[in-house]
Amino acid sequence: MHTILVIDDDENLRDTIIVLLEQEGFRTLAAADGNVGLEKALTAKPSLILVDLRLPGKSGVDVCKALRSARDSTPIIVLSAAGDEIDKVLLLEIGADDYVVKPFGTRELLARIRAVLRRVSPEAHQVLSFADTQVDLQRRVVSRKGAELKLTPAEYNLLTFFLQNPDRPLTRDMILNSVWGYESFPNTRTVDAHVVRLRQKLEPEPDCPRHFLTVHGVGYRFLP
Amino acid sequence: MHTILVIDDDENLRDTIIVLLEQEGFRTLAAADGNVGLEKALTAKPSLILVDLRLPGKSGVDVCKALRSARDSTPIIVLSAAGDEIDKVLLLEIGADDYVVKPFGTRELLARIRAVLRRVSPEAHQVLSFADTQVDLQRRVVSRKGAELKLTPAEYNLLTFFLQNPDRPLTRDMILNSVWGYESFPNTRTVDAHVVRLRQKLEPEPDCPRHFLTVHGVGYRFLP
DNA sequence: CAATCTGTTTACAAAATGTTTACAGGCGCT
DNA sequence: AGCGCCTGTAAACATTTTGTAAACAGATTG
Numbered sequence: 001m002h003t004i005l006v007i008d009d010d011e012n013l014r015d016t017i018i019v020l021l022e023q024e025g026f027r028t029l030a031a032a033d034g035n036v037g038l039e040k041a042l043t044a045k046p047s048l049i050l051v052d053l054r055l056p057g058k059s060g061v062d063v064c065k066a067l068r069s070a071r072d073s074t075p076i077i078v079l080s081a082a083g084d085e086i087d088k089v090l091l092l093e094i095g096a097d098d099y100v101v102k103p104f105g106t107r108e109l110l111a112r113i114r115a116v117l118r119r120v121s122p123e124a125h126q127v128l129s130f131a132d133t134q135v136d137l138q139r140r141v142v143s144r145k146g147a148e149l150k151l152t153p154a155e156y157n158l159l160t161f162f163l164q165n166p167d168r169p170l171t172r173d174m175i176l177n178s179v180w181g182y183e184s185f186p187n188t189r190t191v192d193a194h195v196v197r198l199r200q201k202l203e204p205e206p207d208c209p210r211h212f213l214t215v216h217g218v219g220y221r222f223l224p
Numbered sequence: 225m226h227t228i229l230v231i232d233d234d235e236n237l238r239d240t241i242i243v244l245l246e247q248e249g250f251r252t253l254a255a256a257d258g259n260v261g262l263e264k265a266l267t268a269k270p271s272l273i274l275v276d277l278r279l280p281g282k283s284g285v286d287v288c289k290a291l292r293s294a295r296d297s298t299p300i301i302v303l304s305a306a307g308d309e310i311d312k313v314l315l316l317e318i319g320a321d322d323y324v325v326k327p328f329g330t331r332e333l334l335a336r337i338r339a340v341l342r343r344v345s346p347e348a349h350q351v352l353s354f355a356d357t358q359v360d361l362q363r364r365v366v367s368r369k370g371a372e373l374k375l376t377p378a379e380y381n382l383l384t385f386f387l388q389n390p391d392r393p394l395t396r397d398m399i400l401n402s403v404w405g406y407e408s409f410p411n412t413r414t415v416d417a418h419v420v421r422l423r424q425k426l427e428p429e430p431d432c433p434r435h436f437l438t439v440h441g442v443g444y445r446f447l448p
Numbered sequence: 449c450a451a452t453c454t455g456t457t458t459a460c461a462a463a464a465t466g467t468t469t470a471c472a473g474g475c476g477c478t
Numbered sequence: 479a480g481c482g483c484c485t486g487t488a489a490a491c492a493t494t495t496t497g498t499a500a501a502c503a504g505a506t507t508g
Contacts, residue, residue, distance in 0.1 A: 068327035073240060095327045111401045140393050140442065152495055153441035189455095190497050196457065197496095207456095214455065216505070376484055413466095414486055420468065438466065440494060 002047035002117060003027040007037030007063065008079065009056055013102075017050065020106050021113075034058025038066050046074060048117060050109075053080045068095040075116045079104075128163045130211060130224035133202060135163060149201060154179075158194050159202070162212065162222035171219040195220055226271035226341060227251040231261030231287065232303065233280055237326075241274065244330050245337075249352075258282025262290050270298060272341060277304045288318035299344045301336060303328075352387045354435060354448035357426060359387060366426075373425060378403075382418050383426070386436065386446035395443040419444055 004026045008014045011032070018028045029044055031037035034055045041049055041063070049067075053060040064076055078099040097116045100109055128135045133144045140156065142149045151159065157179045162170075172188040180186055199206045213221045228250050232238045235256070242252045253268055255261035258279045265273055265287070273291075277284040288300055302315055302323040315323055321340045324333055352359045357368045364380060366373045375383065381403045386394075396412040404410055423430045437445045 073236075073327075095329050097330060139391065140439070154496065186497060187499090189499080192455065193457085193497070216454070378485070410486060411488090413488080416466065417468085417486070440465070 001025070001027060003029060003044065004113065005029040005031065005037065005040055005044065005046040005049045007031045007034065007041075007049065007055065007060070008052040009033060009054075010052070017109070020109070024110060026113075032056075034060070034063045038063050041067055041074060042070065042072065048113060049074055049076045050113075051076060051078055053078055064095055077112055077116060130163070130166075131204075135159065144202070151201065152197075154194055155197055155201070158191075159198060162198075162220075163224075166222050166224050169215045169218050169221045175219065191220075225249065225251055227253060227268065228337065229253040229255065229261065229265055229268065229270040229273045231255045231258065231265075231273065231279065231284070232276040233257060233278075234276070241333070244334070248334060256280075258284070258287045262287050265291055265298060266294065266296065272337060272344075273298055273300045274337075275300060275302055277302055285314070285318055288320055292319040299340045301340060352384075354387070355428075359383065368426070375425065376421075378418055379421055379425070382415075383422060386422075386444075387448075390446050390448050393439040393442045393445045399443065415444075 004021055006014055006017050006021075006028060007030075008017070009032050014030055014032070018030055021028050029040050029046055031040050034051075034057045037049075037051060037055075038058060040046075049063075051060040051063050055063070058066070060078055064078075067074065067076070073095075075097040076095065078096045079102060080099055081102050098112050100112055126137045128137065133142065133149075135142050137160065142151050142156070142159070158175070161175065161179050172191045175191050176186065176188065180190075195212055199209050199212050203209050203211060211223050213223055215221050228245055230238055230241050230245075230252060231254075232241070233256050238254055238256070242254055245252050253264050253270055255264050258275075258281045261273075261275060261279075262282060264270075273287075275284040275287055279287070282290070284302055288302075291298065291300070297319075299321040300319065302320045303326060304323055305326050321344070322336050324336055352361065357366065357373075359366050361384065366375050366380070366383070382399070385399065385403050396415045399415050400410065400412065404414075419436055423433050423436050427433050427435060435447050437447055439445050
């Protein structure tokens with residue numbers, strides 16, 4: 001999970017951003033001025049830094065320069081007020097990765113953050129595999145013997161749930177709650193139907209399952 | 225496609241640059257010291273060389289001199305640490321084409337690389353292609369089997385977004401954010417309509433898409 | 449070995465999702 | 479203003495997915 005450091009002296013804006021980021025599942029750190037910000041940046045090793053250009057104490061530019069000359073390459077997105085003369089070349093030279101002009105929309109900010117994070121920490125393709133099957137969780141692609149398989153959303157969700165809970169008997173209720181969620185109340189037979197579909201697509205011999213096992217009287221168990 | 229050789233003894237920086245370049249579609253080669261670098265430069269014929277000034281063994285200056293005296297005219301961009309006295313005259317004399325001072329931003333580096341490559345091989349626009357279609361990102365021109373295709377701005381933007389994110393399911397929201405921007409809030413159906421238009425203009429068989437694939441329940445996926 | 453319980457499979461209709469077409473407003477151009 | 483092209487939306491249509499029921503199969507128990 002990513003931690004994002006927000007350095008801005010405007011308490012109101014800072015809190016707004018913090019709340020937004022936490023809603024989106026980021027961990028956050030905050031600093032009200034450049035010195036504190038720089039210290040947190042160096043000690044807490046955030047994944048990304050949002051820094052205001054104008055700050056009491058050290059300016060945003062100073063923070064960037066200090067970080068980069070400490071050979072720290074944490075990605076930085078600069079926030080700049082509408083009035084500020086934005087010298088793009090300067091920003092790039094001090095090692096900023098992107099900038100956003102205030103006032104900015106939440107979607108814009110999030111999109112820029114995600115874009116920078118994606119660019120910096122590329123494709124740590126987490127690929128789970130069992131037998132001759134690979135599941136690429138990032139790309140949402142399942143392949144067997146090199147050939148891509150088409151899974152429906154429900155099938156894919158069920159499969160990832162099995163993959164995350166291998167080797168353990170799972171009751172139909174546990175599966176329903178985790179895969180379908182607490183809001184929907186489908187019949188427990190639904191689980192069976194989908195297990196059948198998974199077996200047909202993923203088991204070498206669908207009639208004699210070797211991975212999606214039945215635990216009589218209990219539920220199912222996935223064996224990698 | 226261009227191959228870029230990176231000669232730098234700082235493993236961290238080297239890897240960062242390599243990853244960046246590969247994300248941008250360059251092939252890469254790496255070397256940690258001047259001797260290895262020189263050898264790779266001569267044997268692998270890269271399109272461009274990034275070389276640190278200070279290197280163990282042969283310095284960056286030595287590498288340049290050696291290359292040029294071997295009548296090799298591969299363009300060279302010199303990387304220099306912030307503290308280094310940069311003697312521009314020296315750089316020009318040894319045949320460097322540009323230099324970048326550390327710490328530099330990723331965008332700056334890419335811009336310089338593209339500028340040098342463009343200067344050296346002016347014909348070589350950055351052209352992405354898939355199947356029998358070429359997309360010239362500089363000229364914003366799309367052609368198929370030599371004939372120019374007329375795309376509207378929205379279609380072109382959508383196409384380039386797909387080209388830059390191949391092989392990965394993209395949700396309608398991601399597409400909206402990236403292509404339409406953060407300010408506008410069009411209906412997600414809008415994406416569908418434009419995908420249809422792209423398919424009609426670019427797919428050999430628009431009813432049986434082979435490149436702009438639907439991922440049911442998720443969004444779309446572009447397959448080169 | 450029947451009776452009973454549990455799991456499997458098939459088929460199907462409802463729901464969700466995606467495609468296509470048509471169209472009206474917007475924008476630039478003459 | 480008039481024209482034409484681009485675009486977003488809506489509505490009709492098509493397809494895929496999915497939950498359920500019912501028939502079937504296998505396991506368990508007394």
